[in-house]
Amino acid sequence: MSVEAPVVARGLLKVFHDESRGELRAVDEIDFECHRGEIFGLLGANGAGKTTTLRLLSTVLKPSGGHASVMGYDVLESSGEVRAHLGFYSASTALYPRLTARETLEFFARINGYPEAEIENRVRSLVDRFGIEEFVDVRVDKLSSGMKQRVSLARTVAHDPPVLIFDEPTVALDVMAAIEMQDVIREFREEGKTILFSTHVMSEAEKICDRIAIIHRGRILACDTLNGLREETGKHYLEDIFLEFMRESHD
């Protein structure tokens, strides 16, 4: 009996009905799997369908067709279980400004179903790990952007989920903060988490993704390791590989 991958998408489809533009297939019957201890990258330009795909997996949006599951739970039928097993981080997932860092971590651990008796220890370990100690009882709106980033990362894993989704996490971060973010994501991989990582920055995908899916107009044009993509296209740099697939799709 084969063990199902932590994240599976089969023929996943999302159609939006726009009053002026009509029907828009934002995600067009895509298939992929993400494995334990892997960083799976979704690489595409703005509007390619990366965020919609990740929102479908995190059950924020409902698929128009196809199937997807997280840790064996179907995104449509067991959406609550799916969300309890994943941590979602994006540039648009902000923190509650009027809660302290500690209250934030306690709240997210609790609401995501972390055992009540263990929350205190969990928060303490997160505070240590992300270096939050100094400002743990300070309200979030008083923190610097770097401090907020650390609290935000800690809140994403507050309930210790096996699957993590990072939707363009380094957008709007300076170089040092982006590098710190990449290091943390790598650490999560070492811990055996399954990580979905979307970006439009080629160098970032090149550096941290184990496998990369190139997505364009809602379709996955290619999905392989960086070496696999190099072999397939004969190009070395991801930027050239990406352009090659774009060209092919337009032809």
Add this chain to the structure above:
Amino acid sequence: MKWREIGILYRMELRSALRERSIVVGSILIPLLLYPLLMWGIMSGLTFVMGQSESQVSRIASSADVESTRVFEALESDERVSVEILLPSHLDIRSRIRSGELDAWIELMPAAAELSPEFRKYHVVYDGSKDRSAVAETRIVESLDSLRTERMEDEAKRAGLGEEVWQQYSVASENLASSRQMGQFIMGLIVPMFLIIMVSAGAMYPAVDATAGERERGTWETLVSTAASPGSIITAKYLYVTTLSCAAGLLNLFAMLVSMRAIFAPMLASTGKNMEFKIPLASIPVIAAGALLLALFISAGMMLLASFARTFKEGQSMAAPLYVVSFLPMLFINSPGIVLTPKLALVPIVNIALVFREAISGTFQWPLIAVAVAVELVLVAAVLLLAQRVLRFEDVLIGSYSGSFFRFLKERIIRRSQT
């Protein structure tokens, strides 16, 4: 929907809200402090103005022919008045009164041939738009009235007539209402209106903060990607808004009672009118239940309207119409003669206002109260059903729909049900 989740979310919303200055001010401080401050302000203002007017000397000018009359003597003997005789060259009286240089002018009118030679007709000129001038006119009239009474008493004495003969009758009114009933009557006119205003005002900021504010801050997506179901999230927010709305109404009622007893009652007592501002104990649960029903309806409506906004400002302008609509009916029923009738029990908001009014005076028309409660519950259920239908649309739930509730209603609900 799980109650544990709702509890966690509710506590988080409330904790967060109680740290937001605008919510604390709008839902707690204003309801609690508005009345004491308002009454203190009005009383201090009135006392100051009255004191100012009373302490000022009225500058009255008269024509020379008044000098020889008893009226002139009476005015001159009044310490609050200074009288001067003006020569004909100074007779630009009207402009001097208008400019505030002079307060009033008194002159004798030519005697009419058909009347007794003793009859005097005085002409008083003053400016009613000026407080000081109006006070001067009152003082002149008071002096004239007092002279007339003195004269009549003298004449009656001279003719050997007793007071009961020349006065003919006297009036002794008996007010059957006790001082407590009088207080309840006054409260019945004021309390329902302010209670409704405060329940609406108390819901406004939390409703906008929980919907549009959440979107503006970017915490909405964080919240909907947690394990909590959308149903739990919305229920917790709804309960939180209702709590603050209801609390604003009840805090306001408490503050109003305290202010009326501590400030208004002593002031009335100093003018000889005794009023007791107490409400019957039995009316407290009825008023609390009414405030809760109103809060449930207003909170649901405001959250529904504000959920289409992307920013706090937009949310405020979208929810504001309900704020106005909620207390508009009060302007029409704020007459003491209107009571709870079977027809008025069917009118939302008005019915609860009338239940409040009657409960304050200890009147409970239970069948009509039941009708009013049923009407409000149906209304709340209708708004919640509509909200549930609206939130089935993914773009509204995630905040990507750009338009107001009314546009949405036209485009998605009315037009689709027609096709």
